[in-house]
Amino acid sequence: MQAIADKQGVKRYIISLTVNGDEYSPVIKGNTLLVNLLRDGLDLTGTKKGCELGDCGSCTVLMDGKPVDACLVLALEADGCEIITIEGVAQHGELDRLQRSFIDNAAIQCGYCTPGMILSAKALLARNPHPTEPEVRAAIAGNLCRCTGYVNIVKAVLDAAEVTA
Amino acid sequence: MSQPTPAGLKSSARTYTHPGLPEPADKDYAVIGKSKPKIDAREKVTGQARYTADLKFPNMLYGKILTSPHAHARILSIDTSEAEKIPGVKAVITHKDVPTLKYGISPARWDENIFCIETVKFVGDKVAAVACIDEETCYKALKAIKVEYEVLPAVLDPLHAMDEDAPQIHPEYPLNKNTEIHQNFGDVDEAFRQADYVRTDMFVGNRTYQAPMEPHTATSIWQGGKLTVYSSTQSPHYFQYYIAREFGLPMGDVRVIKTYVGGGFGGKLEPTGLEFAGAVLARLTGRPVKMFYDRAEMFAHNRGRHRQYMKLTTGVNADGRILGVHADFIMDGGAYTSLGIATAYYAGAMLTLTYDFENYRFDMNRVYTNLPACGAQRGHGAPQPRYAFEAHLDNIAKDLDIDPLEIRLRNARKPNTITPNEFVVNSCEMVACLEQARDISGWADKKGKLPAGRGIGVATGSFVSGAGYPIYRTDLPHAAAMIKVAEDGTAATLYTGATDIGQGSDTVLCQMAAEAMGYTYEQMKIVAADTETTPHDFGAYASRQTLMSGAAVKEAGDEVRKQLLEMAGEMVDLPPERLSVRLGRISAKDNPEITLTFEEAARTFFVQKGPLMGRGSYAPPKLGGKHKGAPVGTSPAYSFAAQVSEVEIDEETGEVAVLDVWDVHDCGQVINPALLHAQVHGALYMGMGESIWEEVRFDAKGKIQNPTLGEYRLPTALDMPRIHSSLVPSYEIAGPWGVKEVGEGATLPTMGCFRNAIFDAMGISVNSLPLTPEKVWAALREKRKANGEDIWDPMACECFLE
Structure with missing residues (x-):
């Protein structure tokens, strides 16, 4: 990838990535985190920051279909990747079945974990369309929620999975 | 069977009868009692919901607070000169640059300063702050501030805090006693004498932290003499009150706006250094300043x-x-x-x-x-x-x-x-x-x-x-609400100071408004928790909003319904008490042939009398x-x-x-x-x-x-x-x-x-x-x-x- 240096000699890199189907070629620093590129560079603030340590999962996005903590991924590592954020889940204003199910099951309270939860669940249903309850719990174990006790979130994911059956 | 109470002791509670209205026989509610979807659900599942940290303003700076590395130490000197030289650093402030008025959420003990003056009192106590063009520069600037400390002995064991020889943390509170309580009701000693069995046990709790998923953030903006603060807060009112007090401003010149809040659980009830230091940095630089805690700083703020x-x-x-x-x-x-x-x-x-x-x-x-x-x-x-x-x-x-x-x-x-x-x-x-x-x-x-x-x-x-x-002494009502029906009657907006921090108050209050008005939940809109546009409410704490804010909302909704039915009565030539309204349909109680829509009556009201609005407020009776x-x-x-x-x-x-x-x-x-x-x-x-x-x-x-x-x-x-x-x-x-x-x-x-x-x-x-x-x-x-x-x-x- 192309690199340029600023006056202090700090390198900048031009990367190419696809976010929610759109192609971008941002100029980034070597230490730029994917979460900051998304939030500050592309104004995709649906990706939340809760800890910046990979504990909470609020910044979960899909990177080539796999859920990752965007605070643990360098923007450089996303070069050439396809990223899906929460803004890319609904299509043409039409909610995804998981989004619908989160609403119908009262699985949202403060909503801060919701984007990450939905993306982790989306990745689960993509690889396992009919998960068991323990499989759902394991899939979202890296997404912390302080409001719901996970009760309705687990129900919402199981409900959304049934819709596909 | 229960044994009789020993002589001279009361054992069962005194009884009391509330003077209010008894339980209604007819509880055929149209909107309440139903699991309506949250009013903000769609924004939250699509990533459109903006929390304080998601807001950007033109020319915005980023701010961070320098905290103490010692549990107890005397500040000997603070040298900010190196930090100020770093390109991109716009302001560095210490206790010399801010009001020294002590604050706190409990009026009986204001004991906190924006920045420590003589001593730091815990690891994480506030010492200085910076405003810079980006976050990275903030960390460079914090590192470049030199603070000399003389480390003092610290009190870490609460069970020895009151010892005669324990270090004193606040000179005005001897023996480190912050609050001492002795309450006595009835005659406990006599109860123990007469008891068949007396037992004593000791238990110890744990220090826990709310740990809301959203870190605290506050963005402060000064325009002329007016301060606007966007904050992840549980109570815009208390923030407004204490920020105005600290800076000697009339409350009308301080606007506190809650955006979406990512959980509070009690931890976001009081203003923090983010609001106080941020306000000073915004005034000094003339630019919006966004301040935020990272996760470790949240634990330290506690x-x-x-x-x-x-x-x-x-x-x-x-x-x-x-x-x-x-x-x-x-x-x-x-x-x-x-x-x-x-x-x-x-x-x-x-x-x-x-x-x-x-x-x-x-x-x-x-x-x-x-x-x-x-x-x-x-x-x-x-x-x-x-x-x-x-x-x-x-x-x-x-x-x-x-x-x-x-x-x-x-x-x-x-x-x-x-x-x-x-x-x-x-x-x-x-x-x-x-x-x-x-x-x-x-x-x-x-x-x-x-x-x-x-x-x-x-x-x-x-x-x-x-x-x-309330937390500070005031005769303000505890909650107030306004409802404005749209000109053509197809929507109504509830204005309330009540604070939705995720628990769903925006949703249940709109359900209550619709029930009182005879309207539908789906047509309700809400503007909440903005001290300038919404009427006063003390906010989200002590599990108060469904009852207290709800009472104000019900009163406002009742007032809308009353005016609406008077208008409808004029339109169909019936006295209003013979009309009822439910889910936006007005009908005569004794003649189902006569109907009218909420929209028709509301629109006519606007044309003839101006905005259709309802107002309500709530104050509890004198208690205790x-x-x-x-x-x-x-x-x-x-x-x-x-x-x-x-x-x-x-x-x-x-x-x-x-x-x-x-x-x-x-x-x-x-x-x-x-x-x-x-x-x-x-x-x-x-x-x-x-x-x-x-x-x-x-x-x-x-x-x-x-x-x-x-x-x-x-x-x-x-x-x-x-x-x-x-x-x-x-x-x-x-x-x-x-x-x-x-x-x-x-x-x-x-x-x-x-x-x-x-x-x-x-x-x-x-x-x-x-x-x-x-x-x-x-x-x-x-x-x-x-x-x-x-x-x-x-x-x-x-x-x-x-």
Whole structure:
């Protein structure tokens, strides 16, 4: 990838990535985190920051279909990747079945974990369309929620999975 | 059968009859009582919901606070010159640049400065702040500020904070006493003399942290003489009041706006250094300044649960009827007061609610230590004393050979009674909660009959539905609301200062508005929690909004309905009292042929009379007794709950697996069942975390050892038991439509419930929180030793003796 240096000699890199189907070629620093590129560079603030340590999962996005903590991924590592954020889940204003199910099951309270939860669940249903309850719990174990006790979130994911059956 | 009360002692509570309207016979509601989807759900599932940290303003700077690395130290000098030279640094401020007026959320003890002046009082205390063009430059600037400290001896053990030779943290509060309470009701000594059995137990709580998922953020903007602050707050009003006070501004020149808030649980009730330092930085630079805490800084700012040391003595009849209770507590307040005076009073005040006894003594010292300040966390001061009392009561039940559920039924509070500390309890279905919890948990088939390693426990809880008095003294009503119907009647907007922090107040208040107006929920819009555009409300704390904000909203909705029906009456030539409106359809009560839509009448109203608006406000009646601290714990209404849990203990590791929890709540008329049960789930989850894993730990120098969500050990989806949330029918005369609280109540029974289930399973008492595997394992070991078993002690093994 192309690199340029600023006056202090700090390198900048031009990367190419696809976010929610759109192609971008941002100029980034070597230490730029994917979460900051998304939030500050592309104004995709649906990706939340809760800890910046990979504990909470609020910044979960899909990177080539796999859920990752965007605070643990360098923007450089996303070069050439396809990223899906929460803004890319609904299509043409039409909610995804998981989004619908989160609403119908009262699985949202403060909503801060919701984007990450939905993306982790989306990745689960993509690889396992009919998960068991323990499989759902394991899939979202890296997404912390302080409001719901996970009760309705687990129900919402199981409900959304049934819709596909 | 109950034994008679010994002579000279009152044993059953005084009774009371509320003068309000009785329960209506017809409860055919159109909008309330239904699980409507959250009004903000779509924005939250699509990533469109903007939280404070998501906001950007033209020319915005980023700000950070430099904090103390020492628990207790004298500041000798601060040199900011190197930091100021760094390109991109726009301002560096210390105590010399800010007002020195002390602040705090509790007016009785303002003890905090924007920046420390002479000494720092805990690791994380505020020393200086910077505003820079980006976050990275902030960290460079903080590193370049040179602070010279003289390290002082620190108070880290609350039990020695009051020693004569302990270091003094605040010179104005000798012996590090922050709050000292001695309350006496009835005659406890006489109760103990006459009791058939008196028992004393000691319990210790844990220091926990709210850990909302959203970190605190505040963005401050000065335009001319006016300050606007966007903040992740639970109470725009208290923020506005205290920010205006600190800077000597009229409240009208301070606008506080809540955006979406990612959880609060008590931790976002008071303004922080982010608002105060941010306001100064914004004024100095003339630019918007966004300030934020990272996760470790949140733990250091804290304001979480106090650790309490709780000694309880109770005297009972032979049949387990409680005659008197003495609660003697110490709580670790940390370096500042925060909301801790109220916490200290709550700790004792709330113990009188679920069980009926008339003789009660409460002694408490909240002490200062050189640790982060504690404040109000879900359930406020009540959950740890509740854990202690429920454990204590199970010990008594065991000593007297009474079933734990039975001893609670014998003592359960009844409706329309007054507690010894003068709380008036209207609705109270404590007995029904216990009976239902017993039945749905299969208590009779399980108690004493579970396989080895399994146990079942029960506990109760009760909480206020809004505090009877505001945090600072004022005659403002507690809540106010306005409703504006759109010109063509196709929408209505509720304006309320009530603060949705995730619990769903925006949703339930719109349901209540629609019910009162005769409108549909789906047509409601809401503008909330902005001190400039919405009417005053004290915000989200003390589980107050459904009852208090709801009462104001109902009044506003009633006013809209009244005006609408008067207009409609003119239109169809009928007196308004012969018309009714439901779900936007106006009809004549005695002639179904005559109908009119809400829209038609509302539009005509606008054309003829101008905007169709309703207004409402709510202030509770004067509540409580005359003793010192009497206001704390007063409320127009109290929720009640019983929980039963079943646990399984791994004897080898001491691990506690909670299998099932049954929560039965008395929370009055339910507005939104789905959101209500979701509140129970969340409160129980938080109670469970505090019971088994969560604890903020410190090293020998007062530094937090586990300031991350992983090491603090927030429970994950894999840790949760099966939860069964159930309700008993209930109607509260003091609440609109009969509502009461639910959001905090379910946190209360949980800790004691788990402890009692472990007690039942293994016959061991774990007398401190959290109930970790280490403690359970150690208690099991002690029990085996006491039974004469030969126990291998790994620590005595030669391989460990180097």
